[in-house]
Amino acid sequence: MNSxxxxxxxxLFALVLLCLYRGAFGPGVLNRIAGICAIGTKTLVVLLxxxxxxxxxxxxxxISMVYAFLNFIxxxxxxxxxxRIGELP
Amino acid sequence: xxRATDDIIIRTVARILIPFIQLYALYVIMHGxxxxxxxxxxxxxxGASFILYLLTHGxxxxxxxxxxxxxxxxxxIGLLIFSGIGLFCLILGSNYLDYGKLSIILRVIPAQARSLxxxxxxxxxxxxxxxxxxxxxxxxxxxxTIPDDGENLGERDE
Numbered sequence: 001m002n003s004x005x006x007x008x009x010x011x012l013f014a015l016v017l018l019c020l021y022r023g024a025f026g027p028g029v030l031n032r033i034a035g036i037c038a039i040g041t042k043t044l045v046v047l048l049x050x051x052x053x054x055x056x057x058x059x060x061x062x063i064s065m066v067y068a069f070l071n072f073i074x075x076x077x078x079x080x081x082x083x084r085i086g087e088l089p
Numbered sequence: 090x091x092r093a094t095d096d097i098i099i100r101t102v103a104r105i106l107i108p109f110i111q112l113y114a115l116y117v118i119m120h121g122x123x124x125x126x127x128x129x130x131x132x133x134x135x136g137a138s139f140i141l142y143l144l145t146h147g148x149x150x151x152x153x154x155x156x157x158x159x160x161x162x163x164x165x166i167g168l169l170i171f172s173g174i175g176l177f178c179l180i181l182g183s184n185y186l187d188y189g190k191l192s193i194i195l196r197v198i199p200a201q202a203r204s205l206x207x208x209x210x211x212x213x214x215x216x217x218x219x220x221x222x223x224x225x226x227x228x229x230x231x232x233x234t235i236p237d238d239g240e241n242l243g244e245r246d247e
Contacts, residue, residue: 069110073141080144
C-alpha cells in the first residue's frame with residue numbers, strides 16, 4: 001500500500017512540473033495565477049500522501065489545512081493586485 | 090490603498106471562511122506542544138485571517154475591527170504575557186522561563202505546571218505575532234501613510 005501512495009505522489013509531482021511550466025512561461029498573468037494555484041492544491045494532496053506513507057496522517061492534515069488557507073489567501077491577494085492595476089498585461 | 094471588493098462571491102466566501110480560519114488558528118496555538126504548530130504558527134494564521142478581511146472588505150471596514158492602535162496594543166499585550174510569565178518564574182526563584190516553579194502557584198505537579206506554562210507563553214506569542222503581522226500588512230498596504238484622519242484616503246489609489 002505504501003508503494004501505491006508513493007507512485008501516486010510521484011505522478012502528482014510530474015503534474016506539478018507541468019503546472020510550473022504554465023506558471024513560468026504561461027501567456028498572460030491569469031494563466032500564471034491559475035498555474036500557481038493548481039501547484040498549491042497538488043502540494044496539499046502530496047502532503048496528505050506523505051502522511052499516509054509515514055503513518056502520521058493526523059499531523060499532516062494540520063499542515064495541509066494551513067497550506068490550503070494560505071494558498072487561498074495568496075490567490076486572493078494576487079487577484080486583488082491585478083484588480084488594482086486595472087488592465088491585463 | 091486597499092479598497093473593498095465589489096464581488097459578492099469573494100465577500101461571502103471570506104465572511105464564511107474567516108471564523109473557521111480563526112478557530113483553526115486557536116487550535117494550532119493550543120495544540121502547539123502535542124502536534125506541529127505553536128505560538129508563532131498559530132499567530133501567523135490568525136493574522137492571515139485579519140489580512141483576508143482587510144483584502145476583501147477594504148481598509149475602512151477593517152479599521153473598525155482591528156485598528157492600528159489596537160494592533161500596537163495587542164502586540165504589547167502579547168509581549169507582556171510572554172515576558173511576564175518568564176519574569177514570574179524568575180521571581181519564584183528559578184531561571185527565566187523555567188516553568189517548574191509555577192507549580193507552587195498553580196497547585197499542580199511540576200510536569201503539569203511546565204505544560205501550562207508553555208501554553209501561556211504560546212498564547213502570548215500568538216497574540217503578539219498576530220498583531221505584528223497585521224501591522225506590517227497595514228503599513229505596506231497604506232504605503233507608509235497613516236490615514237487616521239481620512240484625509241489621505243484615496244489619493245494613492247491610482
